[in-house]
Amino acid sequence: xxxxxQILFTLILIAxxxxxxxxxxxxxxxxxxxxxxxISDNKPQRWKNxxxxxxGQSKMVVRPIAGFxxxxxxxxxxxxxxxxxxxxxxxxxxxxxxxxxVLNASVYGFLIGSFEVxxxxxxxxxxxxxxxxxxxxxxxFLSAEMTGWPKSDGNIILYFEVxxxxxxxxxxxxxxxxxxxxxxxxxxQFIAPLFDGMSEGSLHMIERxxxxxxxIGILVFLNYLYFSKHLHILLxxxxxxxxKLRPKGQFxxxxxxxxxxxxxMDPSADPFAAPAEDxxxxxxxxxxxxxxxxxxQLLNAYTCTECGRCTSECPANITGKKxxxxxxxxxxxxxxxxxxxxxxxxxxxxxxxxxxxxxxxxSNEELWACTSCNACVEACPVSIDPLSIIMDMRQxxxxxxxxxxxxxxxxxxxIENNGAPWPFNQQDxxxxxxxx
Amino acid sequence: xxxxxxxxxxxxxFAEGKQPEVLFWVGCAGSFDDRAxxxxxxxxxxxxxxxxxxxxxxxxxxxxxxxxKRSGNEFLFQMQAVTNIEVxxxxxxxKVVTACPxxxxxxxxxxxxxxxxxxxxxxxxxxxxxxxxxxxxxEGGKFKGKRITFHDPCYLGRANDVYEAPRELIxxxxxxxxxMKSCKTRGLCCGAGGAQMFKEPEKGAxxxxxERTEQALETQPDIIAAGCPFCNTMMTDGxxxxxxxxxxxxxxxxxxxxxxxxx
Numbered sequence: 160x161x162x163x164x165q166i167l168f169t170l171i172l173i174a175x176x177x178x179x180x181x182x183x184x185x186x187x188x189x190x191x192x193x194x195x196x197x198i199s200d201n202k203p204q205r206w207k208n209x210x211x212x213x214x215g216q217s218k219m220v221v222r223p224i225a226g227f228x229x230x231x232x233x234x235x236x237x238x239x240x241x242x243x244x245x246x247x248x249x250x251x252x253x254x255x256x257x258x259x260x261v262l263n264a265s266v267y268g269f270l271i272g273s274f275e276v277x278x279x280x281x282x283x284x285x286x287x288x289x290x291x292x293x294x295x296x297x298x299x300f301l302s303a304e305m306t307g308w309p310k311s312d313g314n315i316i317l318y319f320e321v322x323x324x325x326x327x328x329x330x331x332x333x334x335x336x337x338x339x340x341x342x343x344x345x346x347x348q349f350i351a352p353l354f355d356g357m358s359e360g361s362l363h364m365i366e367r368x369x370x371x372x373x374x375i376g377i378l379v380f381l382n383y384l385y386f387s388k389h390l391h392i393l394l395x396x397x398x399x400x401x402x403k404l405r406p407k408g409q410f411x412x413x414x415x416x417x418x419x420x421x422x423x424m425d426p427s428a429d430p431f432a433a434p435a436e437d438x439x440x441x442x443x444x445x446x447x448x449x450x451x452x453x454x455x456q457l458l459n460a461y462t463c464t465e466c467g468r469c470t471s472e473c474p475a476n477i478t479g480k481k482x483x484x485x486x487x488x489x490x491x492x493x494x495x496x497x498x499x500x501x502x503x504x505x506x507x508x509x510x511x512x513x514x515x516x517x518x519x520x521x522s523n524e525e526l527w528a529c530t531s532c533n534a535c536v537e538a539c540p541v542s543i544d545p546l547s548i549i550m551d552m553r554q555x556x557x558x559x560x561x562x563x564x565x566x567x568x569x570x571x572x573x574i575e576n577n578g579a580p581w582p583f584n585q586q587d588x589x590x591x592x593x594x595x
Numbered sequence: 596x597x598x599x600x601x602x603x604x605x606x607x608x609f610a611e612g613k614q615p616e617v618l619f620w621v622g623c624a625g626s627f628d629d630r631a632x633x634x635x636x637x638x639x640x641x642x643x644x645x646x647x648x649x650x651x652x653x654x655x656x657x658x659x660x661x662x663x664k665r666s667g668n669e670f671l672f673q674m675q676a677v678t679n680i681e682v683x684x685x686x687x688x689x690k691v692v693t694a695c696p697x698x699x700x701x702x703x704x705x706x707x708x709x710x711x712x713x714x715x716x717x718x719x720x721x722x723x724x725x726x727x728x729x730x731x732x733x734e735g736g737k738f739k740g741k742r743i744t745f746h747d748p749c750y751l752g753r754a755n756d757v758y759e760a761p762r763e764l765i766x767x768x769x770x771x772x773x774x775m776k777s778c779k780t781r782g783l784c785c786g787a788g789g790a791q792m793f794k795e796p797e798k799g800a801x802x803x804x805x806e807r808t809e810q811a812l813e814t815q816p817d818i819i820a821a822g823c824p825f826c827n828t829m830m831t832d833g834x835x836x837x838x839x840x841x842x843x844x845x846x847x848x849x850x851x852x853x854x855x856x857x858x
C-alpha cells in the first residue's frame with residue numbers, strides 16, 4: 160500500500176513537470192519566431208538590473224500599496240516553496256516530514272513557523288488584491304481589454320493562492336504529531352481547535368487529503384502558468400535582464416533602411432543595376448505580424464502580467480483614446496500563441512491563416528494615438544517596451560503601405576522638400592536673427 | 596530690451612578659419628515658429644552676454660528627422676540624418692547645444708550609429724554650466740516669490756533622464772518651484788510628441804494638452820515653465836483654452852533667465 164502511494168506520487172510529479180516542460184519548449188520555440196537581436200552587451204549592468212528590478216522589485220514600490228502587497232505575496236511564494244522540497248521528498252520516499260529527521264526540532268519549527276506566518280500574510284494580501292479587483296474596482300483593472308479571459312485569469316490566480324495557502328495551514332493543523340511538537344505551529348495551532356473531537360483516523364484522513372490536494376494543486380498551478388498572465392513570475396527575470404539599456408528616447412535605427420540609404424548616397428552605385436542572382440529578398444520594413452518583431456519584443460509579450468500600470472500612465476489612454484499599451488502587449492501574445500498553434504497543427508510549418516497582428520488585433524487608430532512619450536516604458540515594473548512595437552508597426556504602415564494620416568504625409572513632404580515639417584523655405588532659416 | 600543680437604554662422608567662421616566652441620542647433624521650430632523664435636532669441640542674448648563663442652548653421656541646417664522617425668518614416672529620417680551628419684562632420688563639429696529636446700534626443704542618441712558623434716547638450720544643461728562657471732549671473736529679483744511649475748518635456752526627462760538642470764535654474768531665480776502631481780519620471784506628455792504636433796489627435800474624451808494644463812493649473816502657478824518649443828505651444832494653447840492667459844504665462848527657461856537679466 161505504501162509503495163502504491165509512492166508510485167502514484169512519482170507518476171503525478173513526472174506528469175506535472177513533464178507537461179510543463181513540454182510547454183516551456185513551445186514557449187522557447189514561439190519566442191524564437193522573432194527576429195534575431197544581439198543583446199550580448201553590458202552583462203554586468205544587465206545582471207544588476209535583474210537583481211534590482213525583478214528580484215528587488217524596485218519598480219513595484221513606485222505605487223506603495225500595490226507594491227507592498229505584491230512583495231508579501233512574492234516573498235511568501237518563494238520562501239513557502241522551500242516547503243515543497245520536503246513534500247516532494249516525503250512523497251517519493253514515503254517518509255513523513257523528513258525535515259524533522261535531518262534538522263533539529265527548533266530549526267524545523269522555526270522554518271515551518273516562518274512559512275505559516277508568511278502563508279497568513281499571503282492570504283491577507285491576496286484577499287486585498289481580490290477586493291481591489293472586484294469590490295473597489297480600480298480603474299486599470301476594468302479597461303476594455305480586461306473582460307472575459309483576462310479578467311477571469313486575474314481572479315483564478317488569486318483563488319489558486321487562497322486555496323494553496325489554506326491547504327498548507329490545514330495540513331499542518333491536522334497533523335497531530337506536528338501539533339504535539341509544539342514548535343512551528345505558530346498559526347496552525349489556532350486552526351487545530353476547529354477539528355477538536357475528531358478521531359485520530361479522521362484527522363489523519365483530512366491531513367492526507369490536504370497534503371495531496373496541496374501538492375497536486377501546486378503542479379496544476381505550475382502548468383496553469385503557460386496559459387496565464389501569471390507567467391511573469393518566471394519571465395520577469397530574463398525580461399529585466401534583456402530590457403533596454405539605451406536612453407529611453409533612443410530608438411534603434413532600422414538597419415534594413417540604412418542599407419538602402421547608403422546605396423542611395425553612394426555616388427559609384429549603379430542605380431540601374433539588376434540585383435545579383437543570389438541576392439536575398441529585400442527585408443520588409445517595419446512590422447505587420449509577430450514574426451516581424453524581435454524575440455525580445457515577443458519575450459516582452461509573454462512577460463506582461465496585465466497590471467495596466469502602462470495604460471494608466473498613457474496620455475492617450477487617460478484622455479479617452481483607443482490606445483492602451485497593455486492591449487498592445489496582450490494582442491502580441493495572443494497572436495503569437497495563435498501562430499504557435501498553427502505551427503503545431505501543421506507539423507512544424509506555419510500555414511498562412513489570412514490574419515496578422517496589424518488590423519486583426521491592433522488597429523491603425525491605436526497606433527496613431529501614441530505620443531512616443533515613454534510613460535508606458537517607465538511605468539512597467541518588469542522592463543517591457545510597448546513603444547518599440549508601436550513604432551515598428553508605424554514603420555510598416557508608412558514605408559510598406561503609405562498609410563500615414565494625411566496631415567503626417569504633408570509634414571513628411573515638407574521635410575523632404577524644404578527640410579522642415581512646415582512649408583517654409585530652407586533659405587529663410589536664419590531670418591529670425593534679423594527680425595525685431 | 597535691446598534687440599541687437601550677434602548670430603555668427605558656421606560658414607562665416609569657417610571662412611575666417613575659426614572654429615566656435617559650440618554649435619547652436621536652432622531646430623525647425625526655433626527657426627520658423629513665431630513663438631519659438633522668441634526662445635531662440637532669448638537664448639542667443641544670453642550666449643552673447645556670456646561671450647560664448649558659438650555659431651549656427653543657418654541655411655545649412657535641416658530637420659533632424661525626428662518627426663519623420665516617430666511617424667514611422669525611417670527612410671526619410673535616415674536621409675535627413677546622413678545629410679546633416681555630412682554637414683556637421685565637414686565643419687568638424689564637436690559640441691552641439693539645442694533648445695529643442697527632440698533635436699537634442701535625435702542628435703545625441705540616434706545620429707552616432709549613422710556616423711555622427713557629438714557631445715550634445717540641452718540648452719538648460721548648457722545654461723546651468725555657464726552659471727556654474729560664473730559666465731552668467733542670475734538676478735532673481737524679478738521672479739522672487741513667483742510660483743513657477745516646470746513641465747518636463749518627455750524627450751528631455753524620461754527619454755534622457757535630465758530632470759534637474761531646468762529645476763536648478765528656476766530655483767536660482769529665487770522663484771518658488773511648485774511641482775505638478777505628475778512630474779519628473781511620471782510627467783505627463785503635452786500631447787505633441789511622436790509627431791502628434793503635426794496631426795489632429797485621434798478620437799477621445801479630451802485633448803492631452805488640456806489634461807496637462809489642468810494639472811499645471813492645480814499648482815496655482817504664475818508661470819508655467821517649459822524647455823521645449825512644442826510643449827510651449829501645447830501649454831500656451833491649454834492656458835488659452837482655460838482663459839487664463841492674462842494671469843499665467845508660459846515661458847521657456849531661456850526666456851526666464853533672459854528676462855530676469857533684462858536682456
